Amino acid sequence: MKEALVSLVTALADDELIIGHRHSEWTGFAPHIEEDVAFSSIAQDEIGHAAAYYSLIAEVTGTSPDHMALGREPFEYRNAVFCERLNRDWSYSLVRHWLYDTADDVRLAALQESADASLAALATKMRREERYHLLHANAWIKRVSEGPVEGRTRLIDALGMCYAEALALFDILEFEDSILENNLLPCSSSELRGRFSMRATSELDDFGLPADVHRDLDDSAEFLASSSGDLIASEKDASSASARPGIGGRAGMHSDEFKALWDEMTSTHRLHPEAQW
Amino acid sequence: MEVYEIFRRSGHKNPFEHCGAVIAPDPEMALLLGKECFLRRREGEHLWAVRRSDIHALEDESVLEIAADKSYRFASDYRDVVDKREAARRRVASMSWGGAS
Numbered sequence: 001m002k003e004a005l006v007s008l009v010t011a012l013a014d015d016e017l018i019i020g021h022r023h024s025e026w027t028g029f030a031p032h033i034e035e036d037v038a039f040s041s042i043a044q045d046e047i048g049h050a051a052a053y054y055s056l057i058a059e060v061t062g063t064s065p066d067h068m069a070l071g072r073e074p075f076e077y078r079n080a081v082f083c084e085r086l087n088r089d090w091s092y093s094l095v096r097h098w099l100y101d102t103a104d105d106v107r108l109a110a111l112q113e114s115a116d117a118s119l120a121a122l123a124t125k126m127r128r129e130e131r132y133h134l135l136h137a138n139a140w141i142k143r144v145s146e147g148p149v150e151g152r153t154r155l156i157d158a159l160g161m162c163y164a165e166a167l168a169l170f171d172i173l174e175f176e177d178s179i180l181e182n183n184l185l186p187c188s189s190s191e192l193r194g195r196f197s198m199r200a201t202s203e204l205d206d207f208g209l210p211a212d213v214h215r216d217l218d219d220s221a222e223f224l225a226s227s228s229g230d231l232i233a234s235e236k237d238a239s240s241a242s243a244r245p246g247i248g249g250r251a252g253m254h255s256d257e258f259k260a261l262w263d264e265m266t267s268t269h270r271l272h273p274e275a276q277w
Numbered sequence: 278m279e280v281y282e283i284f285r286r287s288g289h290k291n292p293f294e295h296c297g298a299v300i301a302p303d304p305e306m307a308l309l310l311g312k313e314c315f316l317r318r319r320e321g322e323h324l325w326a327v328r329r330s331d332i333h334a335l336e337d338e339s340v341l342e343i344a345a346d347k348s349y350r351f352a353s354d355y356r357d358v359v360d361k362r363e364a365a366r367r368r369v370a371s372m373s374w375g376g377a378s
Contacts, residue, residue, distance in 0.1 A: 032300060034299045034300060034310040037313050037314050038314070042313075132312070139305060
């Protein structure tokens, strides 16, 4: 039960921390000053949510939230690879922001029904703040998709890079069986993925953006929980060309882009592990 | 892109007050950006965005100048009324209206 809760909340927290870190890299570089402030504020919100999740873990395990955020080795992070990708350009970050916050809304709605009362309460609280993120993301996608053709083309390219990787936000979690048995999540990750992809494709359709850029994706590459609770790659090698891209994050397998982010994010903590903030 | 002036209200009984401006493509975006720029610390509970071009300003500020003595338009000019009223009351009280002496 305890390890199931820690597994679930660590995945949620790491997603928030890592995407928040990537968002924050736009501070000082966003297209205009107003957006710089807005996007930086969203980045802070996401990192704040990570801190709230880590505190929940700290109550169960006794580790400190700072240690959870900054004191782990790269393979111990459970964020989806989607969150750790470099920002590339503004359209990429916008599309990722939209996909992430749409997925997060689906996930938080489910978490509000969690049997763990503090997790359910936290989800309700966060969802209020996430409403603004969704409004912001929708406003941007709508305007860029209706604007000049260059912006639209860039959105479509970014969707091509992002959409399939976003699905990995709902890859199976460590101890997923136990998570479901204990009703920490009311339904499985793959059920949530179905809800997310239905909603995302329908909303993209409303924006007039192609939602089916990855209809031909091979969905058979999945990570399955073995009897020991570890994740093993099933069917196909994750690196094979036909596998859905960006999988493995939930099992601690990250890209080189993550290693660079981790180096930078944890450098101060590694130099001064006892420092108090 | 246009300039939108942002107004916020700190409580429902208070007037909206100007707090800054944002550059945005339309009103919805102006509100979204204005919220983060001027209300992210909960400085208010309501927000307006007004297109700057919709604001009509005086062309000649000199019309606001007051040339002659208009002190009668200011409450401060009537401050001695209280003293005058008190003096009048005292006067009335001290008056004798006949009667036995």
